Amino acid sequence: MPQRQVKAAILLIGDELLSGRTQDVNLQALAKFLAPIGVQVAEARVVADIPEAIVVAVNALRARYDYVFTTGGIGPTHDDKTADAIAAAFGVPIDVREDARAILQAHYKSASPLNEARLRMARIPEGASLIANPVSKAPGFQLGNVFVMAGVPSIMRGMLEDVGHRLEGGAVVRTATLRAKGLREGDIAAALGELEEAADGVVTFGSYPWFSPPDSFGVHLVARSADADALEKAAADLARLIESRGAEPERSE
Structure with missing residues (x-):
């Protein structure tokens, strides 16, 4: 349970x-x-x-x-x-x-x-x-x-x-973070929303843009879940999403 x-x-x-x-x-x-x-x-x-x-x-x-x-x-x-x-x-x-x-x-x-x-x-x-x-x-x-x-x-x-x-704790929520240099949030917004919907609350996803002047930019895509197996699947899904947009996923914790 x-x-x-x-x-x-x-x-x-x-x-x-x-x-x-x-x-x-x-x-x-x-x-x-x-x-x-x-x-x-x-x-x-x-x-x-x-x-x-x-x-x-x-x-x-x-x-x-x-x-x-x-x-x-x-x-x-x-x-x-x-x-x-x-x-x-x-x-x-x-x-x-x-x-x-x-x-x-x-x-x-x-x-x-x-x-x-x-x-x-x-x-x-x-x-x-x-x-x-x-x-x-x-x-x-x-x-x-x-x-x-x-x-x-x-x-x-x-x-x-x-x-x-x-404190009496409960489920520990862990995260998986993938960095995608050269991607903008608009490039992945629709697909990220589909992943969130498919996860049905077991995994949540976030997108966080970063900028490094003068011309370097990208996004960090984050999955969060208390289910270790679901989290690893989500990380793999994010990696495939990044690759499908022509960028290289970098795992960072």
């Missing part, structure tokens, strides 16, 4: 993302981390540091997907509003928790003092479990199927060490 597909959503939180001040890299890092576990990212959203917007997004996504991962908004400043919004989304109280306080107290005792601002990072919604932070110590947390992590990429990646073992 085929394994169930486990799907996740990623919610990126922060005014700095929407203003263009900060370029997000967490979506890619999370997707690459989750894929080998058998968790497919099916949706991603970006919202501002507005509690009401975070609540609406979290409640919509956690009802639709197996897991939700949020990044951003759990720091010590006034615009870090994610923890309160998560508590509101679940309808639970939030306060400084002693185990989180102890982590921060141990970290800051030899450096800066644990002041009121830093203590904000120990405010955890009732019923949540902490996510360890090996980089800067201030913990994230998990509440239900929602994992709340830092927005700073290096800290978020560190937190993933305490996330993977909590």
Whole structure:
């Protein structure tokens, strides 16, 4: 029996993302981390540091997907509003928790003092479990199927060490990529659509053009499937398609 597909959503939180001040890299890092576990990212959203917007997004996504991962908004400043919004989304109280306080107290005792601002990072919604932070110590947390992590990429990646073992994955979707120099998408669009239709959902196909100035161009054709045999057949079909258009297929992973 085929394994169930486990799907996740990623919610990126922060005014700095929407203003263009900060370029997000967490979506890619999370997707690459989750894929080998058998968790497919099916949706991603970006919202501002507005509690009401975070609540609406979290409640919509956690009802639709197996897991939700949020990044951003759990720091010590006034615009870090994610923890309160998560508590509101679940309808639970939030306060400084002693185990989180102890982590921060141990970290800051030899450096800066644990002041009121830093203590904000120990405010955890009732019923949540902490996510360890090996980089800067201030913990994230998990509440239900929602994992709340830092927005700073290096800290978020560190937190993933305490996330993977909590996830129950499903079918692992693998990819096959073929590079075709000199082809344009219009050359293969109709035939690629026919392959997708014939695959009947077992394999999905994508086409991604590339350009290398001044005059080199082509496409990457990608097949994705949780069925290894179907994936290999799809790769062979793509190779034949490329050859039929007078180009040389190059397999790249």
